[in-house]
Amino acid sequence: MENSNLKDFPLGSYYSDITNWSKEISGSHILTCAPKNEQELLSAINWAYENDYCARPVGMKHNWSPLTIANGNNNGNVLLIDLTKEIKKVTIKKEGESGYVTAQTGVSMQQLLTLLEKSKLGLYATPAPGDLTLGGVLAIGGHGTCIPAVGETLSEFGSYGSVSNSISALKAVVWNSETAQYELREFKRDDPEISAFLVHVGRAFIYEVTLQVPRNRRLRCQSFVNVPATELFSIEGDSQRTFSHFLDQCGRAEIIWFPFTEKPWLKIWTLEDKYPKTSKPTNGPFNYPFSDNLPVKISDLIKKINNGFPELTPALGQAQMEVVSIGLGATISTDLWGWSKDLLLYVKPTTLRVTANGYAIITKRSNIQQVLHEFAEKYESMVGEYQKINSFPMNGPIEIRVTGLDRPQESVVANAVAADLSATAPVDDKPDWDTAIWLDILTMPDTPDANKFYSEMEKWIYSHYSGDYATVRVEWSKGWGYTESSAWSDKQVISQEVPKSFGAGSEKNDRWQHAHDTLFKYDPHYVFSSPLLDMLFEKSN
Template identity: 75%
Template structure:
């Protein structure tokens, strides 16, 4: 690196290493800074432009896909801009029972939700980790699990979609051709161009966002470990303990199904303003300590698997589910009651590091059970077939969540638009499709045959959930576009399946983002690939 270039760097800097959450994406000795305010942020961005650097905003690095940097050492022209150190200001205003929060994008979601709770405000659903930045969540359309329960009405300021669907306005760093430099520009929710920035997959830098937030509610979270997978994933008309049955009851549910076990860990969240006497009241998040720290029995099994004994994978799945069953009882956490933040945040950084693929299946609500049954049958068939070859590529659980779509009518802003690149934006010619089923399959990094399994599963998912039944979109933060060797590498998925799944909104997003960043300053090799840019 030319040291003379750095003599003009406008703020203090250092060199840092980058490691993502699953430790599969790494980079070393990358130029890094932490601007303290809007002026410093613009100064470093314009320095990067003049000196041919790419600007990569950095939050908590809790991401699987290589949207931020390329994996490896080819990051000499990358400037990491750490938003978490100083760009964390937040302010809240109330309008009746709901309100609006304006926050800089380096703020952690746990901190943001804590501040909202003080003002009696809280989101319907959020991602489970607290160590995510607001900017990171908005970049990829972060979500939780939530659809309306039977006869539940949407509260003012609420949304059944992603966190991005709560955006009222945002300020992005954009190119000004007249001045020849990057500056801040505010986009409001009724501006057609904001659609490209609300979920931008790392192709933009958002400095600040204002979000609508409904009144806070207390939730009751009940865990069940006695409902067999064959009932939860049963065909639509088979029995009373299907996943759909629980969704009708409460609208908020999650399945965690460990491999080679019969009963998943089912969690359901119910709106419950009054204390249920059988529940345990909680006043802080992360109430499943048994899932945050692995006992020796499980770590020993992981070592055996990693040391060339994959046949222990069924034992690992059973041990993990046994840990959940025993842990729920030992910590009295099978029935919890508290404010939304304390029950929606439940994944700590210390939990087992796994890799995951991720897809949103968009369909009608009355198709949920059919989708899950089809998927579970395929998954079990594949696991059984690989096992016959003494191959155990999937040693982590299946995770299932369900949300509504990012509907513009949920916004408090008249004539609001929908995020172009949200995985759960409505499908243009399918207004009856109102639900997204999020499917993730987890496994430990570098497990033999994992990418081969993912490639086969992804091929089936795209072919099966198509036509008048459903459609598929990738979950940006996870793994997708698999070949037998790697994720984010299948040309057909990158160049055809992904763009086509968004219809005309894909080109709109690309045009707007190119307009406001024609130099691809905010980009990475992966982003360049699926936007077909050589820059």
């Protein structure tokens, strides 16, 4: 039922539908507005508070988890605030070869990185899609793949962690109890309370941020399709083609491993200011057109699998890898060289829409190879067991990336604090844990037994990567908290495992409680929330 007070809505409004990236979360006929400035934004949020609505920022909707809205039709008390129309101004200030960018959160990553490039600035690790808003990336601790190569020193104003670790200041919409209104407030990186806002999971509303940005660099991106998974994930012998070896060599690597194939697609990025003669220069992003559009052969296989022929899944995995191998050669893109933006953005909206689980394994760098070896063994054994009963729940690739942690020492702000809720936040009693290994398994939505497989894998991940070996944190934007029927519904994970991974119950530094209390202080009315966030942050009815 529509609210009778809509005639009092302070700016132009309309109704819109929302569908997320994998098309698994949708809502229809939701009240929406697109404020032009700070005043209109605050008017809309205060109206939402006064009329018992949730105010949810909406960007590119490139997200898997229901952090913005609940799936289905129960969104009658939701106000979507579209920041992509007007709230996207960018100001860049150089400081020597490095600099600062102050950006409103509706700007897309592609727009932001393009503007930075024009000022000879750039990030060396970012999420792969260009159609993400800056606000969306920061809300969930968006990241790329980047740790220091052997002998590499951190660039001035650089960071090996998530994009959020580059924040030096931000402006958030917060509750003022004296005026009984929501208003803008600036937080600096040395303010203990900013730690709750740096990665807020949608439980806050960020209007503008200032990021430190290093000078732009050229990267070289090489693709390999000839290294067997057995060698990439090996822990025996002295192979020069293990994943750890590639990380030592260049610090930036990604594996895309299609099911039922022997050789993954391995990409490595090297900081390379001088043009390597064997590379192909590139002057724009999205250099893998073969992965952006579905060939008929693959779409036909998907249709057959969906129509009762799951045993064709191995053929699908092999066909997908074949497209990559042939496509790399046909487009001469096995060895590319260009500015950072052009080699880090490579996923278009036309890419196959898949669902994905996501976890960060926090451990020390020397454990990377062991972690991946054990994960690959577990994955293959599970796939084999399901195959025996003619079940093929995983028909998309495994994606593996590695980053550093969100170390506040990398901030140019003295006495900077770490993000409370970043999956890559440091682990306080483990100073030698310096690495996050990101594990994602992709499959098509509604694949039979997928949630069962994810649930089984999740339980193994939590039990195996524990103790003095590693700890597990969820990747906020992906799937987690699985039961055999759905994601984000395992109460043990939501109420115990997730809070515990951020220090809940710790006497020394309970990041979870600090974030909970700070976000509640500045939004005691849960205007910035959703049903999943209500569960996570224990909203009482």
